[in-house]
Amino acid sequence: MTKIVLSTLNARYAHASLGLRYLRANLGKWRESSLIREFVTGQKTEEIVERILESQPRILGIGVYIWNVEETTRLVAQLKVVAPELIIVLGGPEVSFEIEEQRICALADYVITGWGDVSFASLVRQLMSGEAPPTRVIAGVQAPLPAIASPYSEYTEEDVDKRHLYVEASRGCPFKCEFCLSALDKTAWPFPLETFLADLESLHARGARQFKFVDRTFNLKVDTSLAILEFFLAKIAAAPEDPPFVHFELIPDHLPERLKEAVSRFPAGTIQFEIGIQSFDPVVQARVSRRQKNEVAAANIAWLREHSKAHLHVDLIAGLPGEDMSGFADGFNRLVQLAPHEIQFGILKRLRGAPIARHTREFGLRFNPDPPYNILSTAAIDFATMQRLSRFSRYWDIVANSGRYPRTLPLLLEGNPFQHFLGFSDWLYARTGQTHALAQERLVHLLHEYLCKVRELDATGIGDALISDYRGTGGRSRLRFEVGATARVTPRKRDAGSTPVRQARHLRT
Template sequence: MTIVLSTLNARYAHASLGLRYLLANMGELTEQTSIQEFVIGAKTTEMVERLLAAAPRIVGFGVYIWNVEETTRVVAMLKQVAPHVAIVLGGPEVSHETNGQEIVRLADYVVTGWGDVTLPKLCADILNGPKPLMKVHAGVQPPMAEIALPYSLYSDGDIAHRTLYVEASRGCPFKCEFCLSALDKTAWPFPLDNFLAQMETMHARGARLFKFVDRTFNLNVKTSLKIMQFFLDKIAANPDDPVYAHFELVPDHLPDALKAGIAQFPPGALQFEIGIQSFNPEVQALVSRRQDNAKAAENIRWLMEHSHAHLHVDLIAGLPGEDVASFARGFDQLVALGPHEIQFGILKRLRGTPIIRHTEAFKMVFDPYPPYTVLSTRDIDFPTMQRLVRFARYWDLVANSGRFANTVLYIMGKAPFENFMSFADWIYARTDATHRIALDRLAGLVREWLQVCGMPKDEAVALVASDYAGRVDAPAAKPAVVAPMRQARHLAA
């Protein structure tokens, strides 16, 4: 193969949609182009060996916040052992603040932004001349109807074993300053009939798990209803062959027509990711986030009471102007609404996002290394931020895991944030660890904490045991269809 397109995925289950788009749009170079995917944590030498096995003249890398450090090592080794191979970079991590990045210095060319048109042209010039003089090439955005859809490039193995990412639109009309989509002018839909025809083909091949990466799935309700009807028709045709769809919703936009469609989905068929991020109106205004908090809360409550959708709701700690007390109020408000999962994230300074404009006024200090997590702000000092980081980790282990559904309600009590923070502080003091805590040890620690809070030992043992199928090391049966592991919205490809 003359051209190899590659990336390092966060997990094997995360099949790269971006690489498949590029391959689908290579035109005359398609037959000379292949995809080679890896998973972060693989040995650099083994990745380089596999990339060079096809004797390529060009290797292109999709570079993201989660893989930039390891991809930099791969590129550095490639330039040492195969300096004749042209290295082309693309992806969000190298599309902004491009100058000064080590990986950009090592590479030969960079495509910023949309690569569907620009990458094939650049590769043709590299192969056939004239040799490009510029290192950085701004991606050209074509009309959406001219972009070849990539879904036929999901292999049978992908369909059988991996999350299938799809998108009915690109971009976002909102300007939330912590998100790269703040740089978009609007949302651009793909022609719907062609998109649904592709979904039909994927379903016929056996695809049953579809994760939409659209930033605002419910922005155009007519389009949303047509897409949901596609899945409802599949479910109605064969109720014993479950289909699972994941969508990201604008939280304060849920008109009656959309509610009626959502209400038709059976249990285990629908997941919504809902970004609340903050319930503080002053913080929302600072980061240019338009959100009707009352309507958003009302919609979450309706979804919990009148639909079978699984709700995954996001909050971000460390936003400018938000102190711990404000975040705690928002967290407690969200807990009271009862979503199935609360994703407690810590703010990250993604390259190119406007959030940087608040750095001086709010004394925001970010980790200089990926994922560029905020370390402290004017309102939250470094030690307190680290407590929040640990809270988020233990929350995933105890609450979001679903392993302690009954017990976590007792831990939270009437002051969820305060009480769970006390638990997080205690468990960290006992273990000095946030990772590699075995499940049986975690269950024992939870039982011990219940006793510290005054619960008799036999009651603590019984409560923790109620969350399991008779043994503390054996989780109760999960639903037949489980939500896919997600990447945080602002990190997604």
């Protein structure tokens, strides 16, 4: 009989919750009486309630995050109406701070803040033995990492076959960037390397080929980083026709020669680096306690682009305290010149508990009071301008980051990338009133209209570039401006193997 259900709402089906698997792996004798039930945001709440209750659990543990807190609040409220006897325990970053302000915390029976790996198991033992914990809010115990049971055997065959597998070689972060909850960590703690490599071996043997490392600082300890890279290089060498795809978060100004040598040996389509630049302004960096050697970081990105086949996904944040449009534009243009495959243009968020809130009064920071707590305006960027930047971010993702327009994008950006794309973004919103549900064929025609009629660029060159891009990503319809165009590209089928589709598109440029 199932006594414990562990659940959360993931942003997508492909995301398998690592946190739930840690909880189940550490339940001890109660593990066999538990199961994991994962859902996706957007599912009907009543259907989720029905699925959770069908196994008649006594305890429900729910992971609460910024992307699911609103829907999870509705879920908990319904559960308390339909099954008031069910003991609901919350955990996760969204309920680890400002607890007294949150309706979901008032609805639940217990809230575990911080680390929950062993604290949830301890609470379950108390509840199952009939003990009443002295408080509703329980501070999670940070157990030594060797004492935490490995979660990776909790990934099912369906997970291995169809979903991204999240893994971590370490926890915590030694840096103090105030927009991040990791600023509250004292340092980074490594898991025992030999045990972790054995876990990777087991996952790979089961057929796992996509690994996403959630470590904040993968390249902090070079010896450990090299051991993990060599593990995956050995797998690639043994079966080059069936390589893994690995994602790491990289500190941008720490890339010693030993790491460069290892990274340079990865073939295309097998490794991705997420690199947090966030801002190139040293004054802004100092203000938010971000230590970064900008020249070294830029040189490392340039080296990776030129001498490795790694896919580079680089982050910038708009809305940091004191940074105006001009400063952000300078940083954006500098990053475009470094030519990473993707620039993740994010809008600052006030995560619960993050120290960034201390700048609110001095720099006029006004945040959305509801999730995702995005910045609405600052003393340097008013609300209307922040809205323009938000649309820029969305359009940049579907035009530039998508990898669908490798020939057209340089024509659009040439000269001043930020100003030209902002101009396109403003025009596109005025023309369509939409930031979503823009079909590819429609977007191709809109790009053609803007570049030819508004920017008055060479119509033949624009037409040829757009046709090649459209055909190169599988488009088959005849476009309205095709008459007289000469360029043609044979439609490409999706690449086989483990490389994600969007990254695979960038390999063709």
